[in-house]
């Protein structure tokens with residue numbers, strides 16, 4: 496059974512909901528999926544033995560891209576980490592009225608790439624309530640597993 500780790504940061508619960516939806520879909524696809532709130536995660540979790548790493552983090556900036564506050568703390572600790580081709584993808588709920596719609600996704604993709612991670616597929620950016628996008632979230636998750 497392939498293993499996936501989902502690490503998310505969430506202030507008002509949308510990313511947490513999305514992480515749960517991704518987990519449920521992965522389990523349908525016979526993956527073993529673990530979900531961790533980023534406040535409970537260690538940097539070393541990113542290099543543990545998982546076939547897939549999924550990061551969920553919304554943007555909380557205005558003119559600039561800012562990561563959700565718990566994720567920002569985690570991000571600060573990533574320098575020097577070697578991901579050695581670890582497959583990863585990023586997801587977020589957001590609000591397209593902001594200048595940088597889900598800018599956190601782009602920021603994390605860039606950072607993880609610099610650390611040597613292998614981006615499996617373009618990040619999933621959901622405008623508004625993830626509960627209204629369950630089909631899109633399931634399709635994105637499915638597409639990742641078919642690319643591994």
Ligand SMILES: Cc1cc2nc3c(=O)[nH]c(=O)nc-3n(C[C@H](O)[C@H](O)[C@H](O)COP(=O)(O)O)c2cc1C
Pocket residue numbers: 504505506507508509510511553554555556557559560561563588589590591593594595596597598623
């Ligand atoms: C102060 C503030 C700044 C935000 N900035 C952005 C942004 O730059 N881009 C974006 O797409 N959404 C932005 N949002 C919307 C949140 O990312 C969105 O509500 C998201 O669903 C929150 O996720 P959470 O419930 O997991 O915390 C912002 C929201 C607030 C309150």
